[in-house]
Amino acid sequence: MTNAMREPLAGYNFAYLDEQMKRSIRRAILKAVAVPGYQVPFGSREMPLPYGWGTGGIQVTASIIGAEDVLKVIDQGADDTTNAVSIRQFFARTTGVATTERTAEATIIQTRHRIPERPLGPGQIIVYQVPIPEPLRWVEARETETRKMHALQEYGVMHVKLYEDIARFGCINTSYNYPVLVNGRYLMAPSPIPKFDNPKMDRNPALQLFGAGREKRIYAVPPFTSVKSLDFEDYPFDVQHWDHCCALCGAADSYLDEVVTDDRGGRMFVCSDTDYCGERRTAGHVGAGTPVALAAEAAE
């Protein structure tokens, strides 16, 4: 499923941004890698996509991508959604690099809202699109104050949010963008990935880069860095669980999306990671195949 390299679009610099700009972003990335979890300000540019479509991630990718790279872009785990398709096309046209839908084959994976199920390896880079990089924004609106809180590691207040969850719902109900502590030092927003993916960030062999275009911030988790999800001693961190397996590939260990199949309450649960699901099916794994409500009806 890899699309081979081709000639980049004439009239544009490689990867759209000029070399000067890419260098300045790489400097920010280097600083971010040197201080894991710390939000480095950078001179975010206008991109030919609106804010909220991943302009931060695109700029990071544009600054690090080389002619030899193989790019994968996912949105909610899928390679074929509008956002993923247009970003992939953008880079295909402005760089001519090979693109892929295979996690294993990609050297750079730009993502919105997911981390692939297949474990990443050394040498891979995952670029997260980040809408709001500041995890403390919820408790403190003033940027001057949040920066001070980071500087002084005043993070206790983050637990207030978790406390509220337990008081209200009996468990920590925050299910995505679940705050983490990086390298035992900086509190970090993992971007709106489901907390199911949080454990994958911990000591991951891949380099993880985060770009927030509107907020003009870049941060990073270098390979093999500790990423700990906040929790309470008596309410330890836990990920989502499903009563079902993937209806298509039968996977019991992946993040499932609920898909409504008709207007009679029929729905099915399938892997959100389309590449993972496809790979498993190619390997011969098969799910129940039918929408769960109908299956239940049939069983009666």
Place this chain on the structure above:
Amino acid sequence: MPHPMLVVEDLEKTFTLHTQGGTVLPVLRQVTLAVAGGECVALHGPSGAGKSSLLRCLYGNYLPQAGRILVAHDGRMVDVVAATPHTILDIRRRTMGHVSQFLRAIPRVPAIDIVAEPLRAVGVAAAPARERAAALLTRLHIPERMWQLAPATFSGGEQQRVNIARGFALDFPILLLDEPTAALDAGNRQVVVDLILEARRRGVAIVGIFHDREVREAAADRAFEMAAYAAAA
């Protein structure tokens, strides 16, 4: 004369009323007095002679213009006139008790706790402090059912007895009594006289204003004539 516990030297007190054109009201002039342990001195003189003002000066409630008030505190004589507020608070906490004419009731605080408060302030545990308070309230004929009530609703006499109990709760070496028996019946007056006499036997130095002649004669061993010192014309 045995070692004095309280010495007043050349005390001067005037009030300057800035809100009334700076009128100056002289109250005390050249007051000199010494009270030994076990002694009870009754301040004597007509109304307006400055009895209450002198008592208030001794307690640090009024600020004299000149002179000294030496109090035996922590094994030395401390001048109340020159002392810092911090020191005066310490003197009030440990050395000098005061029974005012009226109880300044605190909303919602039960009578028994008001009485026990001076003990609590010097670190006595809650239980023994309340025990001592209960004994005094019983002696002063405050029925037990009233102990848990705030005295704001009590009669004048009842409030005064709570006030007296509070004044005697801790064995202060020096006691100032401002008309302690004014609102009391004969029975309770006698209890107060007994309390004073017991305190004297313990070596307490007492200065008081006793309107009631019987009480004065029974409790005090000498009178201090204010008339000679009153500055008012």
Place this chain on the structure above:
Amino acid sequence: MDAPPPLLQIEGLTRTYGRRIGCKDVSFSLWPGEILGVVGESGSGKSTLLNCLSAKLEPTAGRVLYTDRHGRAIDVWAASEPERRMLMRTDWGIVHQNPRDGLRMGVSAGANIGERLMAVGERHYGGIRREAETWMRRVEMDLDRIDDAPFTFSGGMQQRLQIARNLVSKPRLVFMDEPTGGLDVSVQARLLDLLRGLVTDLGLSAVIVTHDLAVTRLLAHRMIVMRRGEVVEAGLTDQVLDDPQHPYTQLLVSSILHP
């Protein structure tokens, strides 16, 4: 008996706003267990003084010395900011006149009380909740309101919640800015009584800024009277109120019905 050093020593504290004087040359000491009342009318500089004392507003001149739990004297404005912020979260408490300034109005009462515990590293939900319940009881709040947000509370309850939120970290020094301002008289009395009990039981020291002399009479051992940024009179509370020396204090005392 060895006298403990003052908890707080203020030396020549001055704060100007350009040419205007906020407070000028204020000096005093506060000992453990003592309550100091700061009175004066609006604009007298008492709030400026409180802000300088509580490390919220940097003074133009003068020093604030605080003796910590280990007997170490800290020059508050010469100390590092982390140290200052740590003091504010642990050793000190601040009760604001407007509960909105001192509470998180959108999160539950329990979380409001628990925040300081979490800030100093408490990570056991059950423990935090039990402590929150203990403090709700101490400030006479219904336990079944523990999961309600403060914006659903009455003014008096909000103020009691603010007190609980501050006292949970067992501070040694509490700053209060008009703690009973804006409350009904009966609610005020209850709050004052509660405060009085708490400061006695916990051996707290406090600086209470108020324009209400009755509050001062009830709570403060000592008081200072401020006018146009300067201290015009200072002394024992009952002495200042019963035998005021300065013309302004006399005016203040004579202006109220029952001091």
